[in-house]
Amino acid sequence: MVRSKILLLLRLPSRLPIHPARLKPRRTPSRGPSCTSTLGGRMFYPGSDLQDVKRLISDEISLQAIPAPAWISSETRCDPRLTQEPDHPALNRTQSVGRGMIATEDISAGTCLGIYFGKLIPDAETASNNGQMVFVSHIPLPLHSMSFADSQVAVDAMSAAAGVHLINHSPDDVNCEFVDVLVDGLPVISVRATANIVRGEFLRIDYGETYFEADEEEHPVARFKSLAIDDPHYLARKVEQFKNTAGQAAAPQAEDQVQPRP
Numbered sequence: 001m002v003r004s005k006i007l008l009l010l011r012l013p014s015r016l017p018i019h020p021a022r023l024k025p026r027r028t029p030s031r032g033p034s035c036t037s038t039l040g041g042r043m044f045y046p047g048s049d050l051q052d053v054k055r056l057i058s059d060e061i062s063l064q065a066i067p068a069p070a071w072i073s074s075e076t077r078c079d080p081r082l083t084q085e086p087d088h089p090a091l092n093r094t095q096s097v098g099r100g101m102i103a104t105e106d107i108s109a110g111t112c113l114g115i116y117f118g119k120l121i122p123d124a125e126t127a128s129n130n131g132q133m134v135f136v137s138h139i140p141l142p143l144h145s146m147s148f149a150d151s152q153v154a155v156d157a158m159s160a161a162a163g164v165h166l167i168n169h170s171p172d173d174v175n176c177e178f179v180d181v182l183v184d185g186l187p188v189i190s191v192r193a194t195a196n197i198v199r200g201e202f203l204r205i206d207y208g209e210t211y212f213e214a215d216e217e218e219h220p221v222a223r224f225k226s227l228a229i230d231d232p233h234y235l236a237r238k239v240e241q242f243k244n245t246a247g248q249a250a251a252p253q254a255e256d257q258v259q260p261r262p
């Protein structure tokens with residue numbers, strides 16, 4: 001069975017079924033676009049070589065094959081009905097969990113929402129440095145990585161403006177999940193909707209039980225819809241956030257909640 005796992009710059013999540021080690025940042029030269037596999041005319045894994053891909057699609061790994069979605073060659077490699085929100089509130093509204101991904105239209109359960117796109121990192125690099133993951137991107141930005149547990153080949157998700165690597169964590173009440181699939185014969189880590197998602201709803205995915213360590217607190221994330229700046233509730237929410245920051249407790253407002261799905 002192939003298991004997905006997520007790795008973050010500077011820290012490996014110990015909650016997911018992956019190496020319980022920390023990701024050490026290390027800049028190494030890119031190996032260049034030697035992979036000949038393409039999707040939509042673009043290099044699928046620009047930093048990988050063909051051997052990496054062949055190993056991943058060996059007989060040892062059997063993955064469900066899905067047709068290439070229309071958005072596969074887009075910059076974000078995700079459903080165009082998803083967009084980045086710069087400020088995903090935590091449930092108590094005094095904190096934000098950073099950027100998040102949000103649906104701009106209703107999306108049905110089962111939809112492939114995007115793929116975890118990036119460079120393949122081969123065994124030698126993932127296993128190096130006493131089992132600690134190696135950060136192989138030449139881009140000095142915080143990157144997110146996922147890997148196929150059985151293959152030990154990781155993917156550095158390059159920081160596109162938006163993409164499924166920006167989906168925030170929720171321990172329960174998720175509306176999507178990680179799934180390993182083959183797209184046009186290439187193994188990818190995809191994100192699939194597990195429920196009907198309504199317009200304006202934040203995506204919520206389970207990173208796993210041991211992702212958050214002492215240095216980073218896990219917050220229940222809001223199921224709130226994002227509010228447009230001209231929404232009558234927008235200003236009220238900002239005022240409430242300001243008050244909360246000043247130390248006054250406030251409970252979530254019912255009108256902001258996404259309606260329960262059937």
Ligand SMILES: C[S@@+](CC[C@H](N)C(=O)[O-])C[C@H]1O[C@@H](n2cnc3c(N)ncnc32)[C@H](O)[C@@H]1O
Nearest residue numbers: 097098099144165166167168169217218219221
């Ligand atoms: C895969 S990134 C998600 C995108 C991220 N919010 C950003 O702006 O880049 C994972 C990081 O988002 C933040 N995050 C996501 N969900 C969270 C949650 N429920 N509680 C606290 N932090 C969360 C944490 O900083 C975590 O390390």
